[in-house]
Amino acid sequence: MKLISYIKHHKIKSATIAVLLIAYYFCLPHHLFSDPTSTVIASKDNELLGALIADDGQWRFPVNDSVPEKFKQCIVHFEDEYFYKHPGFNPVSIVKALKENLSSGHVKRGGSTLTQQVIRLSRKGKSRTYFEKVIELILATRLEFRASKDEILAHYASHAPFGGNVVGLDAAAWRYFNRPAKDLSWSESATLAVLPNAPSLIYPGKNQERLLKKRNRLLKKLLTKGVIDSLTYNLSVVESLPQKPYPLPQIAPHLLQRITQTHKGSYVATTLNKTLQEDINAIVAQHHKLLKQNEIHNMAVLVLEVNTKNVLAYVGNSPTDRTHQNQVDIINKPRSTGSILKPFLYAAMLDAGDLLPNTLVADVPTQFGNYNPENFNKEFDGAVPSSKALSRSLNVPSVKLLQKFGLDRFHHYLKDLNLKDIRYNANHYGLSLILGGAESNLWDLSKSYMNMASTLNHYSESSSEYFKDEFIEPSFFYSEKSSKDEKQQETIIFDAASIYLTFESLKNVNRPEGDENWEFYDDSKQIAWKTGTSFGFRDAWSIGITKDYVVGVWVGNADGEGRPGLVGVQTAAPVMFDVFDLLPNSDWFAKPYDEMSEVSICSESGFRANPYCENATLEYIQKSGLKTAPCPYHVLMHLDASETYQVNTSCEDVTTIKNKSWFVLPPLMAHYYKRKNPFYKVLPPRREDCYSNEQNVIDFIYPKANSTIFLPKDFDGTTNELILKLAHSKPEEDVFWYLDNTFLGTTKDIHDLAILPEEGEHIIYVLDADGNEAKRKITITN
Incomplete structure (x- = not known):
């Protein structure tokens, strides 16, 4: 009232x-301070990985709310002994300073408290007048009402100048002592405590004697006040002063560059393992020294943890020079994929039920319009199990499988994997999509294999269920935690069995030279891995997967220059295995029995066994594979008693006919298959007195349809002949050859014929004694 x-x-x-x-x-x-700050990244254990200087050219770390106890004691005893007692200003100090300054005729002593100094730092550029002092005093008392003493001290420690372009305690600790502020000794803390008092005059490397005296006076005061004991004092005063600033750590510079794009000026705790990152940096440097001798200058390595989906190591480029674009972060840059997408096709076909793990697929010369895929070794196997076609990275079977599966269907799987650099529709890429006709990046590819491994792990660990948010982006932010709680029975992209069978195939990829006998060692790592080499030897890939980790490696030149020997297994794979040697051993993936069925499989063809498959074994396949057709290559043949000829009831009594199962491949597949498989038995010929409605099959081995052929000349000017090659289901049959309706000759058993056609277009025509025929249109150029 x-x-x-x-x-x-x-x-x-x-x-x-x-x-x-x-x-x-x-x-x-x-906000007292609006100065730009450095972008700082740290490991998951809060160890400094790197920092980027602030926009104003200052090393100024983001505000740290925690001030180490040693520095706190030093700065308070040096600058403001009554800091925890006054309301923002110290009347006694102000009066003493005013008397001394008036008597001397100039400013000789300051009476500012730490709180007033925080205000002065926030009002930078203001002249030091008595009027300004009054404003600082008022603002200081207001700050005391708003913030705690420790918060005020944190403001001071984060914004005080420490000489040169170093601002703040955290930046000063790293620049002058190469360690975090919390790890500084009493001597080092005292050195930093006296620097803000006169940063333009006293800094490391200059006025060492004056700096030493100031530091030791402060240490003496700490001894007198009982803050430190005599032993600590005696050890502290003999410590040397820093001579010059250290460069800040740059352990993950490309990740720092990437984080700066979204978190500029922030302190970011990442998921990186500092020790692992440093060790991989050393591995990359070592391999770079060897590769640059072949003018291969760039390399990127990414290590992901499957369980957490965190990035453990991020090496965006090799330690090359600016001329070779060492600043470019290649991890997220699009590059030609080479063969690195083949496992996705294999898994997709297994998932769709279009393939079994070891189904025989054709590996023969093939032409798709003007597209003629070739295997890396320029050879053909005739027929090869699909799992081996994948583990050996054979190109021709992969293209044939893609054609069978459907380009649009496979493209849909790749879009579901969120391979962001596959931007065009399926027809834009064509069948070359599987051999490097598209581009992707190390981040997306490694992420996809990580999510496949995670799918398999979670399926086995849960009640045979899938996590709805399984296929997500990896994270390098420590604060981010992936949510994988919602489960469902339906598959996300690939079912667990298809992933498991894909990894089983990739586990059998031949390792680089020197590591071929890995499986004979007790501590050997079981790794599913795949390499890739782009056209023109421009990009080399190697990605390895275990139950716990994914390691992705890219090697090449950032400018796209190709180099001989730039092959995945020779350049990228050795780096990948060196990285895996740093990681703990992992158990192999658990077999997802609930997503598999045990069926009888034909041992020779890999198809589901038909009644004529004599060698069949029980194997686990993906459930979707139950709809695949039975073996088409095992047939029941009717032979005479000696098994020398094929017979039938038109020429042999039914009681003497011998029925026998026979493994028969189409002629062109058989032609190449028997070269690599000496135990392959061709069908016996049909006895001449036996009538048959069966037609023989003829197929050209060379030339390919609609091909243009150049006939080279020898040194003497003689034009080399064109060698025609034919596969016939009954090699013993006579085959008649024609060129543009002109008879050329007859072949038997070995159907090869040398001709010397004139320049221009020609039709090659062949005919056997039973009237079976085949044609090829070719163009000859000289």
Whole structure:
């Protein structure tokens, strides 16, 4: 009541007081400091990995709310011994300073508290006048109302100048002592505590004697006040001073570059393992020294943890020079994929039920319009199990499988994997999509294999269920935690069995030279891995998968220059295996029995066994594979008693006919298959006195349809002949050859014929004694 009465009788005075109080309340800006700060990244254990200088050219780390106890004691005893007792200003110090300055005729002593110094730092550029001092005093008392003493001290430690372009305790600790502020000794903390007092005059490398005296006086004061004991004091005063600033650590510079794009000026705790990152940096440097001798200058390595989907190591480029684009982060840059997409096709066909793990696929010369895929070794196997076609990275079977599966269907799987650099529709890429006709990046590829491994792990660990949010992006932010709680029975992209069978095939890829006998060692790592080499030897890939880790490696030149020997298994794979040697051993993936069925499989063809498959074994396949056709290559043949000829009831009594299962491949497949498989038995010929409606099969081995052929000349000017090659299901049959309706000759058993056609277009025509025929159109150029 007295207050209300006073206000009524003293309205002007009360209004003035109210205005002053409101002005006082709002006089302090909400944000004291708006200076740009450095982007700082740290490991998952809070160890510094790197920092980027602030936009104003200062090494100024983001504000740290924690001030180490040693520095806290040093700065308080040096700058403001009554800091924890005064309300923002110290009247005794102000009076003493005012008397001394007036008597000397100039500013000789300051009476500012740490709180006032925080205000002065926030009002940088203001002249040091008595009027400015009054403003600082008012703002200091206001700051004392708003913030705790420790918060004020944190403001000071984060924004005080420490000489040169170093601002703040954290940056100073790294620049001058190459360690975090919390690990500084008493001597080092004292050195930094005296620097802000005169940063332009006293800094490491200059005025060492004056700096030493200031530091030792502060240490003496700490001894006198009982903050440190005599032993600590004696050891501290003999410590040397820093001579020059250290460069800040740059352990993951390309990740720092990437994080700066979205978290500029922030302190970011990452998921990286500092020790692993440093060790991989050393591996990359070592391999770079060897590869640059072949003018191969760039390399990228990414290590992902399957369980957490965190990035454990991130090496965006090799330690090359600016000329070879060492600043470029290649991990997220699109590059030609080479063969690295083949496992996705294999898994997709297994998942769709279009393939079994070891189904025989054709490996013969093939032409798709103007497209003629070739294997890396320029050879053909005739027929090869699909798992070996994958583990050996054979090109021709992969293209044939893609054609069978469907380009659009496979493209849909790749889009589901979120391979962001595959931007065009399926027809844009064509069948070359599987051999490097598309582009992707190390991040997306490694992510996809990581998510496949995670799918398999979670299926085995749960009640045979899938996590809805399985195929997600890896994270290098420590604060991010992936949510994988929602489960479902339906597959996400690939079912667990298809992934398991794909990894089983990739586990059998031949390792680089020197590591071929890995399986004979007790501590050997079981790794599913795949390499890739782009056309023109421009990109070399190697990605390895275990139950716990994925390691992705790219090697090449950032400018796209190809180099001989830039092959995945020779350049990228050795780096990958060196990285795996740093990682703990992992158990192999558990077999997902609930997603598999045990069926009888034909040992020779890999198809589901038909009644004529004599060698069949029980094997686990993916459930979707139950709809695949039975073996088409085992047939029941009717032979004479000696098994020398094929017979039938038109020429042999039914009681003497011998029925026998026979493994028969189409002629062109058989032609190449028997070269690599000496135990392959061709069908016996049909006995001449036996009637048959069966037609023999003829197929050209060379030339390919609609091909243009150049006939080279010898040194003497003689034009080399064109060698025609034919496969016939009954090699013993006579085959008649024609060129543009002109008879050329007859072949038997070995159907090869040398001709010397004139320049221009020609039709090659062949005919056997039973009237079976085949044609090829070719163009000859000289």
